[in-house]
Amino acid sequence: MSIKIEEQRVLQILQDLVRIPSVNPNLDGGVPERKIADYVEAFFARLGLASERREVRPDRPNVIGILPGVLNDVPGLLLEAHMDTVQITNMTIDPFSAELRDGKLYGRGACDTKASIAAMLVAMEWFVTNDIKPHVPVFMAATVDEEVNFLGVLDVLEAGHRFAAAIVGEPTELQAVVAHKGVVRCEIETIGVSAHSSKPEEGVNAISGMMKVVHHIDRTMNDRLRDVTHPLVGQATLNVTEITGGVAPNTIPERCRIKIDRRTIPGEDSDQVWRDIQAEMALFAATDEQLNLIVHPPFVLDYAMDTSPDSEIVRLVTAKAGEKIGEVRTHGVPYGTDASKLTHVGIPSVVFGPGSIDQAHTKDEWVELKQVVLAAEIIVETMLAFGK
Incomplete structure (x- = not known):
């Protein structure tokens, strides 16, 4: 089943997210993630999906949305992406304008990693709009503090849900990252x-x-x-x-x-x-x-991350991405992500998302809008196939 996502809908959500400042409070000019968490929580409410708001630190909540599956008494699929960004010091563009120019969406966090949040939100919305259930429940966690101490993803592990596997949103140019330092x-x-x-x-x-x-x-x-x-x-x-x-x-x-x-x-x-x-x-x-x-x-x-390329989540993401963009190979990266906290407790995880790490944290951060659309389609198709 080949999924098509409307580009304008992706653009609208991504612009909404980029226009909400969420610089990690431990960095210069920091702003707690509360307002962007409010946006995500309201998004789930409009879809009629249950969600959990967990105060990790004052004004710094995680939000976990829950999409019921055909089977609900089994471990689910986790979609996780962080809401915080790095500082805006020395940026050469308006960091929160979310300007679209020549197919690129500009702004702090556009690439790292609000593009992944947008793709995941659109994927969750697709299932509700089309009245389709994934085979297993899907949990989408928008988390705090990835840029400093990883407090958000650690709190997700304390929430009491069971996860069979995870997709962790980061700019990988739609490639599948299975190992990092x-x-x-x-x-x-x-x-x-x-x-x-x-x-x-x-x-x-x-x-x-x-x-x-x-x-x-x-x-x-x-x-x-x-x-x-x-x-x-x-x-x-x-x-x-x-x-x-x-x-x-x-x-x-x-x-x-x-x-x-x-x-x-x-x-x-x-x-x-x-x-x-x-x-x-x-x-x-x-x-x-x-x-x-x-x-x-x-x-x-x-901790370092190392997920077997033979795990179901890696095989599905590479296959679905390969159908959209050609050959997709599993590879490793030198930087760290939230995924290592998941794999450390036995949850097979793949790091995947639109955008390039070369644009993350830069003075004119941007992401290619078409990649965000493709990411949403790949995530939907993975959600449809996982657990069957």
């Missing part, structure tokens, strides 16, 4: 002794100590990762991404901090990687009597 982010702090800079011998310079730590990370620890690779996502990586230290130009610094970003690959356990970093730093500090350091607990710890 995880991440461990933490702070390392060196502690010295302050002194007047005219008498440095009376102090212990925390920045000098940190220089040793950074050198050890860049040389020794990174060298060990060269052979830690995965065929779909590439090499595990470790980077120093921020550094702060010192209080005045004439004072030997007592403290210095760095933030590190360790990207894990499928097959690595992010919890174990964190423990290994702790152990490595303890051993390194023991080699230098003046080096006193603390490895603080992770402020982000996420």
Whole structure:
């Protein structure tokens, strides 16, 4: 069954979504996701579908719409996409105008990932409008906080629903992503002794100590990762991404901090990687009597994703997409998504959606409208076939 979705309807919904600011509140100029959640909740209400509103944080609710299936006592299909966007700093276009120009819809979040939300909403609407039920229940979750701490998708897992599989909306150019990296982010702090800079011998310079730590990370620890690779996502990586230290130009610094970003690959356990970093730093500090350091607990710890290409959801999405755009192959990406939290608890998931990651977070973010339409059609056809 080949589905055709009306382009103007997709455009209307996508423009509505882009015109609602939802910058993650942890980022510059942040706006809680409440208003866009209101829009999604009202959308489900107009369709006559039950929905759940779950306050993940104040003014930051998830909304889960429920489309009944022919069978309702079986695990359902989850459609998940995040409502938050990154900051609008230095954008060269009006971030919320949702202007359509030469077939491209411009605005913050247009690509990442309100296009996926629009495609999923249109898919849910198609079933109600045509009075057709999918074989199994379908849950659509519009979630908060993917851009920072993944709190939204974690809350979906606490809602008590049973999911047989999931489609996670992200800009993949309608390709099927089955693997991606995880991440461990933490702070390392060196502690010295302050002194007047005219008498440095009376102090212990925390920045000098940190220089040793950074050198050890860049040389020794990174060298060990060269052979830690995965065929779909590439090499595990470790980077120093921020550094702060010192209080005045004439004072030997007592403290210095760095933030590190360790990207894990499928097959690595992010919890174990964190423990290994702790152990490595303890051993390194023991080699230098003046080096006193603390490895603080992770402020982000996420898992790598790896879904079997033979799982039903992957086979269906690749087949349905292939019928629309030609050959679709499963592949991996280096960035992370909400999908890893689902696969970590045993829910086979595929990352799929319109738009290119190359346009995400950019100064003139855009998505090709025709891809959003195709995404909606592919999702509808997948929903029709899943579970039979």
